[in-house]
Amino acid sequence: MTLIQEPLAGLGAFVRTLETGSFSAAARALGVSPSAVSKTVARLEGRLGVLLLQRGTRRLQPTPEGLSLFERGQRIVAELEAAQGELRESKGPRGPLHVTAPMDLGRHWLVPRLPAFLAAYPQIQCALGLTDRFIDLVEERVDVGLRMGESADTRLVRRRLGESRAVICASPAYLRRHGTPRKVADLQRHACLAYLRGGQRVSWRLDGKEVEVPGPFASDNNEALLTLAQEGVGIARLPEFVATQALASGRLRAVLGEVHSPGPDVFVVYPERRHLSPRVRVFVDFVADTFAREETRPGTKPRPRR
Numbered sequence: 315m316t317l318i319q320e321p322l323a324g325l326g327a328f329v330r331t332l333e334t335g336s337f338s339a340a341a342r343a344l345g346v347s348p349s350a351v352s353k354t355v356a357r358l359e360g361r362l363g364v365l366l367l368q369r370g371t372r373r374l375q376p377t378p379e380g381l382s383l384f385e386r387g388q389r390i391v392a393e394l395e396a397a398q399g400e401l402r403e404s405k406g407p408r409g410p411l412h413v414t415a416p417m418d419l420g421r422h423w424l425v426p427r428l429p430a431f432l433a434a435y436p437q438i439q440c441a442l443g444l445t446d447r448f449i450d451l452v453e454e455r456v457d458v459g460l461r462m463g464e465s466a467d468t469r470l471v472r473r474r475l476g477e478s479r480a481v482i483c484a485s486p487a488y489l490r491r492h493g494t495p496r497k498v499a500d501l502q503r504h505a506c507l508a509y510l511r512g513g514q515r516v517s518w519r520l521d522g523k524e525v526e527v528p529g530p531f532a533s534d535n536n537e538a539l540l541t542l543a544q545e546g547v548g549i550a551r552l553p554e555f556v557a558t559q560a561l562a563s564g565r566l567r568a569v570l571g572e573v574h575s576p577g578p579d580v581f582v583v584y585p586e587r588r589h590l591s592p593r594v595r596v597f598v599d600f601v602a603d604t605f606a607r608e609e610t611r612p613g614t615k616p617r618p619r620r
Contacts, residue, residue: 324358
């Protein structure tokens with residue numbers, strides 16, 4: 315390790331340690347052992363002659379000197395990583411791309427569109443994680459994610475893609491047995507399948523009002539609601555991108571189509587960096603362009619033109 319490399323290695327280890335909160339997490343991000351990260355940071359402290367980290371708590375905290383170095387060092391490390399990425403990708407975007415998305419949006423909207431992206435950028439190796447667990451993109455070293463709804467994380471750049479929509483639907487067999495609701499008030503006489511959050515049935519947002527609907531079943535999984543709706547158990551309010559195939563095949567029929575039933579906005583998000591990796595940039599542009607092209611795209615409304 316040269317005189318130039320050693321300080322940069324120490325700075326990189328220090329920055330990753332503060333970003334992730336521990337030597338162990340930093341080691342996972344850097345692909346080395348926790349002891350190697352700890353020793354590298356200790357050597358940096360020795361070289362500078364100051365204490366950078368307070369090690370007496372479960373989550374490492376910076377000293378005032380450490381915080382000052384972190385604010386500058388984070389920019390330096392990001393610049394170096396961006397420069398290395400641009401050099402590697404000078405012949406086109408390439409390398410690993412870590413993407414995360416909510417289960418429903420990822421499975422029903424993103425995954426069917428990924429073949430076109432991978433064909434356009436064959437040198438990118440995409441690793442997609444589908445989960446409804448909250449993913450800290452910075453701490454878990456994820457490049458880019460799709461999100462439903464607003465985010466308070468100021469470390470992320472957010473690009474709004476559109477507003478999701480929900481569709482109220484039931485099977486033809488259910489509608490033959492129980493009739494078709496013609497107005498929102500009719501739902502009180504039907505078996506409604508609700509989404510479950512925190513152990514509580516979620517009300518339906520219809521024409522700007524929250525409506526409590528009765529019914530025999532609730533779940534925190536839209537696939538379960540979709541299956542039961544197709545089996546004729548009741549009426550479901552589903553994200554339109556989840557119900558699209560069932561509606562197209564006739565297994566479900568939309569009801570109360572004139573009722574406005576919006577869902578949360580859809581965003582593509584990524585950690586804020588001065589220089590965006592080419593492979594992240596092309597993915598963000600691909601997702602945004604795909605939303606914009608699809609005039610009747612499942613689950614969204616066209617974005618307003620500016």
